[in-house]
């Protein structure tokens with residue numbers, strides 16, 4: 381909190397579409413007390429990095445490779461809160477320990493359903509449709525050393541119609557994600 385603001389880092393993954401990063405950054409920019417201090421990405425040539433640059437956000441490219449954990453820790457050292465947005469790997473335990481209880485993730489389903497290893501992107505929505513679910517949604521949760529297992533902070537729900545395709549469900553859920561992630565972060569940072 382060097383300038384009195386709460387410092388938020390957003391970590392995106394290699395697929396890096398970046399729509400949650402954008403939604404978070406835009407809402408954070410409207411506040412008086414939060415700021416994005418880093419958008420951390422594993423590669424430079426992904427849409428999330430282009431978007432972050434166009435929003436004048438500080439980008440840190442941390443390629444996966446030798447010393448990845450310590451380089452990631454260094455890029456995130458100043459952050460008060462860390463928001464994973466499309467990060468598909470297990471988050472390093474050493475970084476989790478350094479930011480205990482302050483690393484969040486968003487998942488495109490109503491955890492504990494449709495979570496765990498391999499449950500990401502369209503796989504989630506295809507599984508929801510295949511299971512005949514009548515609702516889906518998104519979950520903001522604390523990150524642990526296991527996939528999608530930390531305590532739930534917030535969930536938002538939408539209806540799944542029998543005629544909905546996985547793509548249709550994905551679009552409904554993504555819209556919810558863009559509201560829910562910031563709302564959860566706002567609540568946590570206000571104590």
Ligand code: GRF
Nearest residue numbers: 397398399400466486487488
């Ligand atoms: C989102 O569906 C999020 O729930 C999941 O990864 C996806 C990232 O999408 N963790 P985007 O890059 O934010 O558009």
